[in-house]
Amino acid sequence: MTYFKTAIIDIGSNTIRLVLYTYDPLRGLKEVENIKSVTRLRNYLQVDNVMSEEGVQELEEVLLFFRDILNDYHIVDLRAIATAAIRQAQNSSEIIEHMWKNTGIKIELLSGEQEAYFGYFAVAHTLKTPSAITIDIGGGSTELTYFKDKELQCSHSFPFGSVSLKQQFIQGDTMTNEAGEKIYEFAKSNFETLLWLKGAQLPVIGIGGSARNMAKLDQRKKDYPISGIHQYEMTKEDFTIISNEVTSLTFEELKQLDGLSSDRADIIAPVIIVFQALMDVVGSETFQFSRKGLREGLVIDRILKDNPTAFNKYNVFERSTKFLAAEFDKPLEKTAHFVQLTEMAYFEVCKIGAFSYNAEDLHMLKQAARLFHIGEYIEVDAASQHTFYLLSNRSIDGISHGQRVRLALIASYKNKDDFSRYSEPFMEWFSKDEFKKMRDIGALLKFVYALDASKRNIVESIAMEQSGDNVKLKIYTKGNAMAEMYQANRQKKHLNRIFKGEVSIHFIEKEG
Structure with a gap:
């Protein structure tokens, strides 16, 4: 297509x-x-x-x-x-x-079943969560699905929603405690009729405008340092705190609440009660959010009918980075060699024991290589800053917000000082050891970028040998690597931070 x-x-x-x-x-x-x-x-x-x-x-x-x-x-x-x-x-x-x-x-x-299906379809193709319960509360109906390993297992549509619940249980625009209790019991008794919901102990994923408002309210309360709600996650405790705050406010107070759309001020309270009832029936400790729902499900389905390989729900992150890289003029053919060199370098560093091999680390490193310094598209001299801002604040399908920040820190790596500055708002998100690992991986990526300086695929392979604390790096080339040699020696300091001893670099041009 x-x-x-x-x-x-x-x-x-x-x-x-x-x-x-x-x-x-x-x-x-x-x-x-x-x-x-x-x-x-x-x-x-x-x-x-x-x-x-x-x-x-x-x-x-x-x-x-x-x-x-x-x-x-x-x-x-x-x-x-x-x-x-x-x-x-x-x-x-x-x-x-x-x-x-x-x-x-x-x-x-x-039909209600079709509405539920296309909501699930969007979630499965844009979130990393393998198994979950989804809920989409509209004005007149509520759709639920259960999927396992990205495959739909069950779905149901209930003929009640935010507007109909307000009509049925609430007099005026403010929900009383008594009305809230009645809505909770009504929703809970309906949900308990679905045996596949009871005690499923899976994350609940909210779709639609009311769910988005919940995420925004929680982010406002926490002074959240990055933007976007797609795959944002709240604990049950977080959810209860927001619920207690919202249900205690009058309609006029709700209309003034930052993070809440004014046109949902009169229906947000019953929606939150329904979410709570579902979490209790499911036994869920986690509430996630999807910005993609029914409409995206319809469009993705349409695209897949014409091009069956356009989307793959099992490698959402890879597809998302592919599209993002192309948007900033780094299509696969431009970055493939750099990604290959990065993978070689990672294995060599693991071989001599500086890194402990981890499949997830390698996966993140390869995606970061695809997106390394995409901020060059905006301004070369400020590539690192633009890269970090773009990746940390851009909705990226298939990864959590924590992983998104991890990706941004690695792909924007320029030096230790900038890394520390970018990391500052996220000190509670990661441990000291995790920050060190991200910094070292970013430093490796920064050095390997120098080995593709002329963008001519001159470097063919990399080998590392260790003698005591010192490391000998052999770089095999298929032609004149003057540009790569110059940049590699400039960026050698990043390797020196990974290894305890001195790193010596040797370029070896292959004959023929």
Whole structure:
């Protein structure tokens, strides 16, 4: 599949969104625009579950607005999907026909099972977690899935969500303690009907806007040093603290709370109660967050139908670094030789005992080599600073936030002082030994980068020999390595920090 633009219109019970995406095989999938309208369609369902004329007109106005945007962006590839509000409406067929006639937009009505599946599909292809329970609380329904080793095992859709729970249990805009207890018991009793949930003792992964708000609230409370909520993780204790804070506030106080979208101020409390009920039933100690959900699942599924190798849920991190490197003008063909040299050097350092071989360390090192000093794309003289900021604050699929900082520290390595400066906000994240390992691995990477100075693949192999504390480094080349020789001697100090003794460098040009 070549480059293309596509759009998803997601007609939910609380909001209607238009999200525009681009995709190309080199740089991957990108969200380029996200426009929402808070329509609360669920509120237009009458006692007989017929959507009122007012609700139909509200939907039509939003779709006409979105159609104008699609025309301005010249996007013809569109998938418009509707979930609980339209699914639960007795006049859903009439609504869909009306929208096709009046807006030219064909709406696809998803079942609860389909909605759950595509949420799982996005999580499996963008998070590293191998097994988990997912929950996506919309305005009118709640979707749950259980996946094991990235394979879907069970799924279910409940016909209640944030807006319907508010309608059923809360008078006004502020949830009372009594209402909160009723919501908890209601959600818990529903969840307990699913035997695959009870005592699963797996992480719970939250999808959707309300889950995102929970993550943002926790990050605000902790003065979190990096951005992004994708694969952010909270403990049950963290969750309880945020829950107690939020459920104690009035509606007016919630509207002023940093990290909480004002349009969710009246529905965040019941959502948190539902999350807590699920964690209790599952027996989970960990709550994770996914920024990718239903819409991304639909787009990824579409791409995979045309190109079955475009995404692989079992090597999410590698795919993500591949796309990221290409975005900053370091495609695989440019970095392959450097990555190969880095792997050689790592094995040689392990062979003489300076490092203890660790498969995870090597994996992280190879990905860091792909992304080493990508900040050069912005400014060569400040490559290290830009690299650290980009990698530590960029959402990278397939790794936790701690691993993201680890990647950033290694791939941005310039010298010991800059490493210490970048590390300062994260002193509680890693142990002293972990910082030393990252610094040494970064120093090795910085030195190996010198062996590819001319970008001509001159260096073919590396060998290390140890005599006492001293190390003899033999570098075999297939041509004139003047540039590599100069840079290697300049950067030798980084190797000296890894080894106790002196490092001597010997370039050996192969004959023929």
